[in-house]
Amino acid sequence: MSGGKFRSGGRDKCRLHMVTWNVATAEPPEDVRSLLHLDVQPPTDLYVIGLQEVNAAPVRFISDLMVEDSWSHVFMDTLAPRGFVKVTSVRMQGLLLLIFAKQIHLPFIRDIETTYTRTGIFGYWGNKGGVSLRFSFYGHMVCFLNCHLAAHMNYALQRVDEFEYILDTQDFDTDDTRHVQDHKVVFWFGDLNFRIADHGLHFLRSSINSGRMNLLWSKDQLTMMKKKEPFLQEFEEGPLNFKPTYKFDRNSDTYDTSGKKRKPAWTDRILWRIKPQSPPAEEEDDRASTSTDNGQDEYPIQVIQDKYTSDMSYGVSDHKPVIATFSLELRKCFDTTLVHVSPEGVWSADQDAVLNYTVQEDFMSSTWDWIGLYKVGFKSPSDYETFVWVREAELPELNEVIQVSLDKEDIPLLGGQYVLGYYSANMQSIVGLSANFQILESKRAVMEGLVPEKNLNGLNK
The missing domain is CATH 2.60.40.2840 (Immunoglobulin-like)
Structure with missing residues (x-):
């Protein structure tokens, strides 16, 4: 498939690099190379970049519709010399989702479709919601869903309701993958805005400073909500071994020192879901699972998370970007171009x-x-x-x-x-x-x- 491909038990392995970042209306930094891990080995095959709060002031938003926005430009300018092509993108006000692929993969990325759902201000305003981009990759249907959900500590239930609403309302043209959850693999990510409940600011900061993030996991709202909501339990996530990525003073690695003193939280997340089998598939480990579409698909696909971290070196926003890398193991349904x-x-x-x-x-x-x-x-x-x-x-x-x-x-x-x-x-x-x-x-x-x-x-x- 590419220089990043190798065979694994009859399957090809593709490297996926994902980034989610609430950029807080900032202009992009001049250098995004460390965000993309460009020199990693084996090399990356697909880049998926989801941004929230891209500058969507009316004059700016209209100009971005006519020409590429500044964030798209910086990623294209960085990745194109490395042989990556922007497959497509989708924008809803401040939400932006970009997909890049190695040139060799382009003829095998088909049935591309995008959609979006507004949840802000009674569903009429696009400052919150979700944008999704789906396609067939060597015959396997995958969907990427970038969300920005309701803010503030007390709205955990509303965030769950908004995500469920997005899943229920988004639909596509292909009959067998009409809905998000019909796809073999779904990646759900973005500024999901879940907070850390109960703990006081002093305990939060001391736990973070001492590197004992595990003391905070049980009070992470998304973790707690997954115990209550069966549809959330279908989504997997790697361990939160990195510092909470919100809220920072800009251009620093110091948590909020303003008068509001927002509590640190893992607002920025990347999760994934494998389409369940019937009967349910046994997971190989807590980070990998396989889909065979009810036993009728002879081309299983496996998702293994290799890395889940944040990059503290970027300070243009009050959020830090979150990075996840995956190995997608799959049997290609075809290897001939149309x-x-x-x-x-x-x-x-x-x-x-x-x-x-x-x-x-x-x-x-x-x-x-x-x-x-x-x-x-x-x-x-x-x-x-x-x-x-x-x-x-x-x-x-x-x-x-x-x-x-x-x-x-x-x-x-x-x-x-x-x-x-x-x-x-x-x-x-x-x-x-x-x-x-x-x-x-x-x-x-x-x-x-x-x-x-x-x-x-x-x-x-």
């Missing part, structure tokens, strides 16, 4: 170019599908240099080789490493990628003074 696409011959801006594509499996293709020319290191499916429609009137037959020409005026003069991607309008995703290939520098580039004549790879001789 469309094979490749360049034909030598490409340069001195002549029209030709590409071939072949539909290898039936899918809901459309005359609105297109093939984009991407520079290696592209940031998202819309980050193309140019594109061509696949067919204006009719769709190709299965396994029929189709040739499409690209006008030389649309080919980059300076050349470089590029890749072709077939974008499906119905599936909202790239379903075929060529191998990386070289576009040669053009004679026109020298004539226009863009490159020295000696860099022309012999084309001007």
Whole structure:
């Protein structure tokens, strides 16, 4: 699957890195690299980043709808040079959810769909609620749900009610995964706002300072609510061995010294749920479980949490970001792309170019599908240099080789490493990628003074 993949008992293993962070309307820091653990081995395959309280002032929010917001930009600028592409995102006022994947995985991420639910101010205002993003990953349906629930100590029951309402009201177009809980794996995360009950401020701080977080676990409201609510018991969470991530003085690692002196709490959480079997599956350990969809699915998937921690080095917000990393062990339902696409011959801006594509499996293709020319290191499916429609009137037959020409005026003069991607309008995703290939520098580039004549790879001789 990637450099981060290895075989495990007949399954492929994919590395998932998740971040949740209430950014308290702050602008992003210049450097988010330590947040993403970029140099971890084996390397990451998927990044999921959920933010809360992104600046949603009316003028700012409208501008963000027209162009990418500043948080999306900083993550794309950091991850694109590492070969990660933003698959898609969903935004509801201050809630933002971003998914990035290694380029090699893009054709195997299908059936992408997003939705959102407002719970703030009688359900009409989106300052609280949940945004979700679901897709099929090598044939396994997964869903990511980023929530910001009601604040304050006394609203634990309301937080549970809001989460249940989000689960009940969110629905998708695919019949067998109509609801969030129908997916094989659900990741629930965000500023869930659960607090630590009963303990006084002095006891809380002394327990934290002495590293005895376990003294606080029994009074964590989410932990207590899980004992009462069966639907919450289906969600798993790693041990809270990191310091509570709320509330800090900004640009410091000191808990709230303002007049309010908010009690520290684990408001920021990452949990996951495996779709239960019937009869219930036996868990391999307290951090891993397997789904086989009532015994009818021959492709089990396993989720193992590798790390659950926070990053205290970031101070732009009064919350600290929380990070969880997982190993997803799965048997791929398929390993063939829906469309094979490749360049034909030598490409340069001195002549029209030709590409071939072949539909290898039936899918809901459309005359609105297109093939984009991407520079290696592209940031998202819309980050193309140019594109061509696949067919204006009719769709190709299965396994029929189709040739499409690209006008030389649309080919980059300076050349470089590029890749072709077939974008499906119905599936909202790239379903075929060529191998990386070289576009040669053009004679026109020298004539226009863009490159020295000696860099022309012999084309001007």
